[in-house]
Amino acid sequence: MIDENLLLNYGAKRVPFSKGDQLFREGESALNFYQVASGEIKMNNYNEDGKEFIQGIFSIGQSFGEPPLLANVKYPANAEAISDAEVFQLSKEQFLELLSSNPKVHLKITETLAKRLYYKAIMVSEISSQEPEHRILRIIDYLKQVDKVDGKFTYRLNLTRQQLADLTGLRVETVIRATKSLEKKGELQIKKRKVYR
Amino acid sequence: MIDENLLLNYGAKRVPFSKGDQLFREGESALNFYQVASGEIKMNNYNEDGKEFIQGIFSIGQSFGEPPLLANVKYPANAEAISDAEVFQLSKEQFLELLSSNPKVHLKITETLAKRLYYKAIMVSEISSQEPEHRILRIIDYLKQVDKVDGKFTYRLNLTRQQLADLTGLRVETVIRATKSLEKKGELQIKKRKVYR
DNA sequence: CCTGTTTTATGATCCCAATCATATTCTCTC
């Protein structure tokens, strides 16, 4: 998380989005740095037959979409507001200026990327070779970790089974049956409609 | 890729490993920065029933293992030499010193992480929701891209079907059948024993 | 409280990659 005032000093704009709005689409050039000011943003892909895969869900204080900005490639996924939300938006030039003039911020960003890479590595191996129950527990761990902004939790982790399915690459029915089983074993707390832990 | 002499100036050691040697193991603390000087290193996981998953294969000029160093977490995977190899090894302190005193190098590292994150994102979505043939083609694309060091190819991409299986989370037999099919369709070149493209 | 929509639930069936078993081909070395 980068300090709000610092962002504003470097020319950041605070941009509002309504639930369902798209911030950018897969394949577009990366033009901006984003950090969530309020609400929640998800990044996702759709494969050819329309099945969704959620790359991540970002809430207050979390930045997203930096990799393509820094790697000079197109966006690998879409970004969409899953609630009404506001984001700080910094142009690429402004962002690079911030990095070069503020080594501490640069290091923070590097650490953020490193952390995400760390969890993605775990996720890939889990998803590719584990059974549904493991995948679900891991994704939940992951979200708990990644939702930590500077050590403090910002999250709620109230996910629908559908979202859990889209995060793990499973099907809703499979997630429902797996979470049931996990709940029975006491390895997962569920609160009526949403998945906790 | 960081310039060899620069690394040496900051105290890097050139360390030799024999085929099969382990550089570090999953769960250990990250103490060093590594860049391949010669040969090839793989990073991998084993799940509970011994099935291997290869996170990546690194050859000359490529660095690996930085994320846990920067994120202050344990290694998420093992590193093992898959041929006789030499690596430049820099202690964490030396590495951080290099980053802080050399912004250009820092930016380069940030870009490298960003690029890897970009490809991991693609991989996760592919692996989680695509059929074997797609997964194989994508992994190959990925290796081709990631094997580029400063724009020029360093790679060979001669993978056994077993390695391809361990990279995609599939089984050897499945990879054999899928590559056969892809070769017939002309979407993949195979040269006797190894897989090209 | 009623109504419409979203989410959860559950049974039946299908399909394809995993698994098991075995054979063949390639490659390296002595």
Added chain:
DNA sequence: GAGAGAATATGATTGGGATCATAAAACAGG
């Protein structure tokens, strides 16, 4: 060029998640 080990090949079977179909429960909001 013979023998051993690795890698590729291929058929048969199985198993578990996907898919399909339908129902019930939870929630939102007038």
